[in-house]
Amino acid sequence: MNAGDHQLGIYLAGMLEGRTPELTTDLAALENAARKVLSPEALGYIVPSAGSGSTARANLEAFERRRIVPRMLRGVERQRDLSCEVLGTRMPAPVLVAPMGVQTLAHEEGELATVRAAAAVGVPYVHSTAAAHDFEQVAAAGGDAPRWYQLYYPTDRDVCVSFLRRARATGHSVLVVTLDTTLLGWRPADLDRGYLPFLAGTGIANYLSAPSFAGVDNPVTHWAGMFPNPGLSWDDLPFLRDHWDGPIVLKGIMSTEDARLAAEHGMDGIVVSNHGGRQVDGALAALDALPGIAEAVGDRLTVLFDSGVRTGADVVKALALGAKAVLVGRPVLYGLALGGQAGVEHVLRCLLGELDITLALSGYSAPGELGPGALAG
Ligand SMILES: Cc1cc2nc3c(=O)[nH]c(=O)nc-3n(C[C@H](O)[C@H](O)[C@H](O)COP(=O)(O)O)c2cc1C
Numbered sequence: 552m553n554a555g556d557h558q559l560g561i562y563l564a565g566m567l568e569g570r571t572p573e574l575t576t577d578l579a580a581l582e583n584a585a586r587k588v589l590s591p592e593a594l595g596y597i598v599p600s601a602g603s604g605s606t607a608r609a610n611l612e613a614f615e616r617r618r619i620v621p622r623m624l625r626g627v628e629r630q631r632d633l634s635c636e637v638l639g640t641r642m643p644a645p646v647l648v649a650p651m652g653v654q655t656l657a658h659e660e661g662e663l664a665t666v667r668a669a670a671a672v673g674v675p676y677v678h679s680t681a682a683a684h685d686f687e688q689v690a691a692a693g694g695d696a697p698r699w700y701q702l703y704y705p706t707d708r709d710v711c712v713s714f715l716r717r718a719r720a721t722g723h724s725v726l727v728v729t730l731d732t733t734l735l736g737w738r739p740a741d742l743d744r745g746y747l748p749f750l751a752g753t754g755i756a757n758y759l760s761a762p763s764f765a766g767v768d769n770p771v772t773h774w775a776g777m778f779p780n781p782g783l784s785w786d787d788l789p790f791l792r793d794h795w796d797g798p799i800v801l802k803g804i805m806s807t808e809d810a811r812l813a814a815e816h817g818m819d820g821i822v823v824s825n826h827g828g829r830q831v832d833g834a835l836a837a838l839d840a841l842p843g844i845a846e847a848v849g850d851r852l853t854v855l856f857d858s859g860v861r862t863g864a865d866v867v868k869a870l871a872l873g874a875k876a877v878l879v880g881r882p883v884l885y886g887l888a889l890g891g892q893a894g895v896e897h898v899l900r901c902l903l904g905e906l907d908i909t910l911a912l913s914g915y916s917a918p919g920e921l922g923p924g925a926l927a928g
């Protein structure tokens with residue numbers, strides 16, 4: 552994709568054709584539009600965060616606080632190339648779709664619409680263990696487009712191995728192991744409603760279609776029993792190495808010490824993330840954790856980032872602070888809720904377009920040129 556074509560393309564209406572007014576190009580405003588179309592349960596599950604929401608607010612505030620310093624007369628390339636390679640995956644820009652389960656809450660086609668949209672734009676899609684569609688369905692819908700797999704490490708290792716095998720067999724190239732959700736966070740919006748998608752049977756598709764577990768009496772409670780895994784430790788990582796022959800990324804790293812341990816344990820990458828503020832309310836903003844971690848690990852690990860990315864300018868800020876690429880979460884679900892596959896495509900194209908324009912107007916031809924000097928302070 553030639554990112555430089557985005558803006559003209561938009562003005563020439565190619566991208567806006569068939570767009571509903573709710574699908575605004577102001578990505579930060581999508582949440583309000585999505586609130587109007589989501590059911591109360593879906594809204595309660597997707598939009599809010601843990602506890603009082605202070606960490607989710609801090610995530611956004613950390614982006615707001617940091618300011619880009621635009622530079623002039625730097626001979627920016629007329630046709631910018633934002634493409635990059637991350638852990639063996641080529642991508643049109645340093646942006647991936649974050650792993651998110653239960654996407655049928657946002658739209659009946661759920662992950663199938665998201666993976667098709669990601670494939671259309673070329674952005675890698677990260678398939679969640681808690682997806683409402685399984686590995687095979689997502690692989691069929693996504694075709695050859697890049698896909699990674701996110702693991703919730705279950706207490707039952709046979710189930711774990713079956714997930715890893717199927718993920719590999721269906722073309723997922725990188726394993727993302729989420730560490731910050733060994734228990735569900737304290738989420739008042741769901742607790743007050745007594746609602747959890749999994750208990751309603753949504754989000755266990757990968758598990759339900761695992762042939763070896765077909766005989767289980769009550770699959771929902773069986774899965775609910777093996778999902779909580781607070782006993783997980785660094786000693787459990789070699790098992791994954793034994794059963795996964797591709798790169799492994801740890802998601803949910805928020806301290807320099809854990810980042811160093813990830814490198815010492817031979818991991819390939821980390822995602823600096825607080826799960827969009829959905830887990831530990833009161834945790835620091837993910838963006839505030841990023842620069843120290845990036846400095847501590849240097850070239851030893853590929854540092855990725857998520858939590859609070861809403862605009863192209865946010866992507867610029869995260870890259871300047873040391874991320875090699877970012878994962879975008881809720882905005883994708885807002886696009887999904889508002890327009891299915893077309894809505895997700897809209898969000899991804901806007902994000903890449905705004906990233907490209909912001910980068911160029913700030914004096915940079917490529918994301919790799921960004922560093923802390925691109926920001927004030
Ligand atoms: C509805 C929803 C479901 C999610 N499901 C998962 C999941 O299954 N696995 C995972 O690692 N992260 C999951 N996440 C967290 C995202 O991967 C990501 O860390 C977070 O959404 C980033 O923050 P943002 O929404 O502010 O962009 C989920 C987030 C949301 C909003």
Ligand SMILES: CC(C)CC(=O)C(=O)O
Pocket residue numbers: 652681732735754826829
């Ligand atoms: C706990 C999961 C199964 C889904 C998730 O990660 C989330 O809702 O944030």
